[in-house]
Amino acid sequence: MTEPSLHPSAQKSRHTVSRQWILHQYPQRSHSISGAFKLIERPLHPSTPSTPQGTCIPANKILLRTLWFSNDPAQRTRINNASPDRLCTDLMREGDVMSATAIGEVIESSHPEYRKGDLVRGAFGWSEYVLVDTDSSRDWQLVKIPPKTNPADFMAMGGTALTAYFGLLSVGAATSADKTIVVSAAAAAIGSIVTQIAKNVVGIKRVVGIAGSEAQCEVIKERCGADIALNYKSPNFRREFEEATPEYVDIYFDVTGGEALELSLRRIARNGRVVACGAIFRYDSGGEEMAVSAKAWTNIIFMKARVEGFTVSEFKDRFPEAREQVFRWVRQGKIHPLKTVWRAKFEELPQGMVKLLKGEHVGKLVTEIITE
Amino acid sequence: MTEPSLHPSAQKSRHTVSRQWILHQYPQRSHSISGAFKLIERPLHPSTPSTPQGTCIPANKILLRTLWFSNDPAQRTRINNASPDRLCTDLMREGDVMSATAIGEVIESSHPEYRKGDLVRGAFGWSEYVLVDTDSSRDWQLVKIPPKTNPADFMAMGGTALTAYFGLLSVGAATSADKTIVVSAAAAAIGSIVTQIAKNVVGIKRVVGIAGSEAQCEVIKERCGADIALNYKSPNFRREFEEATPEYVDIYFDVTGGEALELSLRRIARNGRVVACGAIFRYDSGGEEMAVSAKAWTNIIFMKARVEGFTVSEFKDRFPEAREQVFRWVRQGKIHPLKTVWRAKFEELPQGMVKLLKGEHVGKLVTEIITE
Ligand SMILES: NC(=O)c1ccc[n+]([C@@H]2O[C@H](COP(=O)([O-])OP(=O)(O)OC[C@H]3O[C@@H](n4cnc5c(N)ncnc54)[C@H](OP(=O)(O)O)[C@@H]3O)[C@@H](O)[C@H]2O)c1
Ligand SMILES: NC(=O)c1ccc[n+]([C@@H]2O[C@H](COP(=O)([O-])OP(=O)(O)OC[C@H]3O[C@@H](n4cnc5c(N)ncnc54)[C@H](OP(=O)(O)O)[C@@H]3O)[C@@H](O)[C@H]2O)c1
Numbered sequence: 001m002t003e004p005s006l007h008p009s010a011q012k013s014r015h016t017v018s019r020q021w022i023l024h025q026y027p028q029r030s031h032s033i034s035g036a037f038k039l040i041e042r043p044l045h046p047s048t049p050s051t052p053q054g055t056c057i058p059a060n061k062i063l064l065r066t067l068w069f070s071n072d073p074a075q076r077t078r079i080n081n082a083s084p085d086r087l088c089t090d091l092m093r094e095g096d097v098m099s100a101t102a103i104g105e106v107i108e109s110s111h112p113e114y115r116k117g118d119l120v121r122g123a124f125g126w127s128e129y130v131l132v133d134t135d136s137s138r139d140w141q142l143v144k145i146p147p148k149t150n151p152a153d154f155m156a157m158g159g160t161a162l163t164a165y166f167g168l169l170s171v172g173a174a175t176s177a178d179k180t181i182v183v184s185a186a187a188a189a190i191g192s193i194v195t196q197i198a199k200n201v202v203g204i205k206r207v208v209g210i211a212g213s214e215a216q217c218e219v220i221k222e223r224c225g226a227d228i229a230l231n232y233k234s235p236n237f238r239r240e241f242e243e244a245t246p247e248y249v250d251i252y253f254d255v256t257g258g259e260a261l262e263l264s265l266r267r268i269a270r271n272g273r274v275v276a277c278g279a280i281f282r283y284d285s286g287g288e289e290m291a292v293s294a295k296a297w298t299n300i301i302f303m304k305a306r307v308e309g310f311t312v313s314e315f316k317d318r319f320p321e322a323r324e325q326v327f328r329w330v331r332q333g334k335i336h337p338l339k340t341v342w343r344a345k346f347e348e349l350p351q352g353m354v355k356l357l358k359g360e361h362v363g364k365l366v367t368e369i370i371t372e
Numbered sequence: 373m374t375e376p377s378l379h380p381s382a383q384k385s386r387h388t389v390s391r392q393w394i395l396h397q398y399p400q401r402s403h404s405i406s407g408a409f410k411l412i413e414r415p416l417h418p419s420t421p422s423t424p425q426g427t428c429i430p431a432n433k434i435l436l437r438t439l440w441f442s443n444d445p446a447q448r449t450r451i452n453n454a455s456p457d458r459l460c461t462d463l464m465r466e467g468d469v470m471s472a473t474a475i476g477e478v479i480e481s482s483h484p485e486y487r488k489g490d491l492v493r494g495a496f497g498w499s500e501y502v503l504v505d506t507d508s509s510r511d512w513q514l515v516k517i518p519p520k521t522n523p524a525d526f527m528a529m530g531g532t533a534l535t536a537y538f539g540l541l542s543v544g545a546a547t548s549a550d551k552t553i554v555v556s557a558a559a560a561a562i563g564s565i566v567t568q569i570a571k572n573v574v575g576i577k578r579v580v581g582i583a584g585s586e587a588q589c590e591v592i593k594e595r596c597g598a599d600i601a602l603n604y605k606s607p608n609f610r611r612e613f614e615e616a617t618p619e620y621v622d623i624y625f626d627v628t629g630g631e632a633l634e635l636s637l638r639r640i641a642r643n644g645r646v647v648a649c650g651a652i653f654r655y656d657s658g659g660e661e662m663a664v665s666a667k668a669w670t671n672i673i674f675m676k677a678r679v680e681g682f683t684v685s686e687f688k689d690r691f692p693e694a695r696e697q698v699f700r701w702v703r704q705g706k707i708h709p710l711k712t713v714w715r716a717k718f719e720e721l722p723q724g725m726v727k728l729l730k731g732e733h734v735g736k737l738v739t740e741i742i743t744e
Contacts, residue, residue, distance in 0.1 A: 257669065276672045287667025295659025297629060300648045301681040309673040 021126035026081040064104030069367040098126040119145040156337035156364035164193035178250035187216035195224040196335040265296035276309040338363025393498035398453040436476030441739040470498040491517040528709035528736035536565035550622035559588035567596040568707040637668035648681040710735025
């Protein structure tokens, strides 16, 4: 990562400019982002007249300071120009502000619905300040955070929870008739919500969560309510997986690929389903390594199984309904957000991606900006 | 294969016994069946009283002599006790009569619907004579061959055509909105029907068939109507595959696995579908070899693709309707059966499986028994 190229407090006195982290050059290897980003300073929303401090900002605009940032594996995908050749979202271009979902506090507003102090979620990117035109609030994907809501909790219940919701219920078509579900990365952002919905809402008899450490396995059982937690790094993982799935696997929720995918297909139940949500493959290899063996694949035929990929954006018409449902379950105590909050300065922002890729967090990894 | 253990004409004078090929021992390697089968002689339908020649056979029974045998890869699967661990149909037991669909000629009948000389299809196995109780005609899956119908054509339009029909139309959900379909083993039994339905019934714009020789490629274009035929043994197969699918792959009908599967997933279209119908993997390896790479798998997610396995038996309630439809298309000249007829003696029957596994046939491989 490059050094910040300007003094951190340069624009603090006037909100006419903002510091921003831009994509400087595509990272060269999958788990490294060194040299990828650059900290710059740009006029706020250059297409609108700049806003001298003290003057009223233009009509229907709000000025926000970003305070919480969501860290998502999809951000890494969007700056990966190596492979796969085709992405679900557009590849970012060098020079673009790094994309990110964030929550900002309203500093100034000329729109009656937004007041100073309100917290607003949006697609703000890695910008310290944002001047938002509320006429284009759809592009910004603005959502006001309800009062008394913890912003990090709200973030953990954003796109992550929607992905869990549609993946499990629409793509996976989970019902209480399913006897066994296996969830990969079940202590992580999506997996922790999938596990809770599967157990506490759908009521699946045997919920098996997979993670990479004993501490995460503890979380999967104690905080997500899974019946069984398995450590995929265990030397006996294969045998443990078999013992954990005596009635085979009706649904496998896949966010990782790897051994969990292979074993789930080997033990897929008749009419079983694999929800292909994510893959943590080493792209350095160009993707030539094995995803699934012949033995596992053959089970797709013999067991009449279905593997289905999805991206949550295809469900966007149903986001409002899903959000409401998810928050209802939270109020009813059926599910709760899991998160790891990392406090950092704006100029440290890219380190959040490093932490994300390390994968030691529990639940959603949220960066909270230290303001002083 | 073992030598026949009795004189070929032993039971010809009286129809109280039949020669049968039984499974002697599970074959050891995937493309070898040597030592697997044994020719024996057994009383006809031992649970019923034996039938002295000349005497009327018991009520509602018909005695048939089998004359045409269907050769199916599924037969090989049913005697494979190595892997996969779970099969869609039961594994055969050593000592069982080898299972097979056959067409027999009625020799004697005490049932008014069946007359001497009628041709009847059924699950007769590798038996030279069969005594069928028409009260259990469902178990035998009896179908009378319509007059003036070529038995080998009828055989090519049996389970094979039903597999093509349900695989393409139900599992694959093919419509004329699909721009490109890729069919593997498109000169073989299932593939040749899939190719014709895709082109001549559904009306898919670009039908790409894959086979292993130039002669088969010729058949795919000239006799099945495919727009493009590709030889998967070509050194430039990857490049040719890309050039053949400029609008990507909406449907891939998979009966082989291997390179065709890998490339189809790499070029799967948005919302594309893979119909997982069959796999010709080397089970000698225990199935540990790669079916699909990480790069191909990732496309399932990004392209929101669906891979779905099936066995035709799950559609059995709809067989009559499908059969009618298929024969209507034949009468309308939209599709026609492709077959290779191998003339052989009953004692040579297992060699049909050897031929099948060699894969040099075009369309359905039918064994016609030489009677003299
Ligand atoms: N389809 C969609 O619409 C959609 C939407 C959002 C996200 N996604 C995808 O879903 C996946 C998960 O997202 P998330 O937000 O839940 O991520 P996350 O919180 O960063 O969790 C990723 C987890 O994967 C685990 N992991 C890493 N390598 C692994 C391996 N080889 N085997 C097993 N586990 C491994 C990590 O734990 P350990 O390394 O400690 O085991 C980490 O906890 C990502 O691939 C993302 O791209 C898809
Ligand atoms: N799902 C179901 O309900 C169902 C029902 C029936 C059959 N099946 C399956 O469908 C498949 C095809 O059945 P079929 O009756 O059409 O078989 P078939 O007539 O015997 O055709 C098999 C073809 O596969 C080709 N082949 C062999 N190895 C190959 C490879 N490595 N790559 C590409 N092609 C290869 C062979 O040609 P070359 O070797 O000359 O290239 C041969 O023509 C079988 O796997 C069978 O088990 C499934």
